[in-house]
Amino acid sequence: MQQYVIYKRVSTKAQGQSGLGLDAQVRDIELFLENFSEGPYEVLGEFLEIESGASSDRPELVKALDLVRKTGAELLVSKLDRLSRKVSFIATVMDDPKVKLRVASMPMAEPFQLHIYAALAEQEREFISIRTKAALAEAKEKGVKLGGLRPKTEARNEAIQANAKARAMKVSKIVMPLRGQGASLRAIAEALDVAGIDTARGGKWTAKQVQRTLERLSID
Structure with missing residues (x-):
């Protein structure tokens, strides 16, 4: 057993x-x-x-x-x-x-595949961290006040958007071809779940989340 x-x-x-x-x-x-x-x-x-x-x-x-x-x-x-x-x-x-x-x-x-996946995931986290820091630095240069008592500043929003765009780029190789073939938003969500790719909060994909991802990918 x-x-x-x-x-x-x-x-x-x-x-x-x-x-x-x-x-x-x-x-x-x-x-x-x-x-x-x-x-x-x-x-x-x-x-x-x-x-x-x-x-x-x-x-x-x-x-x-x-x-x-x-x-x-x-x-x-x-x-x-x-x-x-x-x-x-x-x-x-x-x-x-x-x-x-x-x-x-x-x-x-297999173990070899898990090694590769772990390495790629670590690289992705490093990239997101760099993008977030860059967004904060850019906001600071524009005169945006960082910190303070306000929970939602422009700098924080820009950092969140940069993070979301990076995550969208990660799944673009699955999302874009499927959408190009006419797959529905729900079908794409199911494909992402089957591939073992979680959302930012660690949950399952929905059609609405796929739509937001496509919108982020369309913004250059």
Whole structure:
């Protein structure tokens, strides 16, 4: 019987209590177990971490990995970035001969593919960070006051727009060809979900979100 140890991670205590971000992980893992697990399976343990993806201090992950090594079970996460946002950290886990990693949203991915995906995801985050800083610097040059008590400043809006445009560019190679072939917004949303690409908030795509993405891509 195939055995799994499930590991989930949210960034804040509020997310853990509200289910924000956690529900999507639970759903993806359930879909994997129901549709992609090899034969009968058993879940030996479930661990929930409340910690930033950039942090290497993961007591719950340590417990999960200990159980994996002792039992030979597979470590199952919903998405690769739930394990970590650092390529070096992911590589260390994957290089452990006693640990086999499975990613629910990428059920057929081999270790080599997971390495590549982790590296590309890290590059994307670095690019978004650079674009956000550039937008803030440009806003400052225009005389926009940064900080203060107002929660929504022009600079913040520009940074958010730059972030959204970068995310739109990421999915453009899927969205644009499908739209060009006459695919509906709903069909494109389903294709993005099948590809394992989440929205900015870690959820599933809707036709309205696809429409907004197309609008961002049309703005040069």
